Amino acid sequence: MSTDTDDIDATRIAFMCVQNAGRSQMSTAFAERERERRGLGGDVEILTGGTDPADHVHDEVIEVMDEAGFDLSDRTPREITLDELRSCDYVATMGCSTLDVGEVGADVDVRDWALDDPDGRDLDRVREIRDEIEGRVAALFDELSAAP
Incomplete structure (x- = not known):
């Protein structure tokens, strides 16, 4: 069981937008993968949320993330x-x-x-947004890894 003292030295990262149904959900999924790949389980805490959350993750986001190996169908903004x-x-x-x-x-x-907001966009544009997010998340983790 985790206690508050377990995370004192953890780096906390939040990914946020208005609805927490697209970009921030994709960012969170990629960050969780980077954390796992880099063996940073106890060192990085990831938060996500929105200022006016939607009822569910956007369908087009679920679809393009599934193509990349992520199941976001059970995530709730x-x-x-x-x-x-x-x-x-x-x-x-x-x-x-x-x-x-x-x-x-x-x-x-x-x-x-x-x-760009992926909501209502065609799948090719949502894939472009997804790929840009993947690169930005990897760069953030590169930066964290380089920090003293």
Whole structure:
């Protein structure tokens, strides 16, 4: 069983957008895979959420992530709180700036990835967004690995 003291030294990363039904869900899946691949299970905690969560992950997102080997059909969008964001080392927003960066605090590295919303897009465009997210997540983990 995990206790709060287990995660004191863990790096906390949040992926957030408005609905938590597309870009942030894809980012979370890729981050979970990177964490596993790099053997960082206890070293990196991943949060995801939205400011106005949808009822379910977008169908086109589920489809293109399934093509990449991820099953997001059982994921449920959730709200993320300001307190959760303040507890993070890094927060990646997806280009839907509903976040007043000043409210999070200077101790959090907030990055806006400025990604198109996949909702309602054709599958080829959603694949492009997915692939861009995969690269950004890998680069973030490269950066974490290089940090002292």
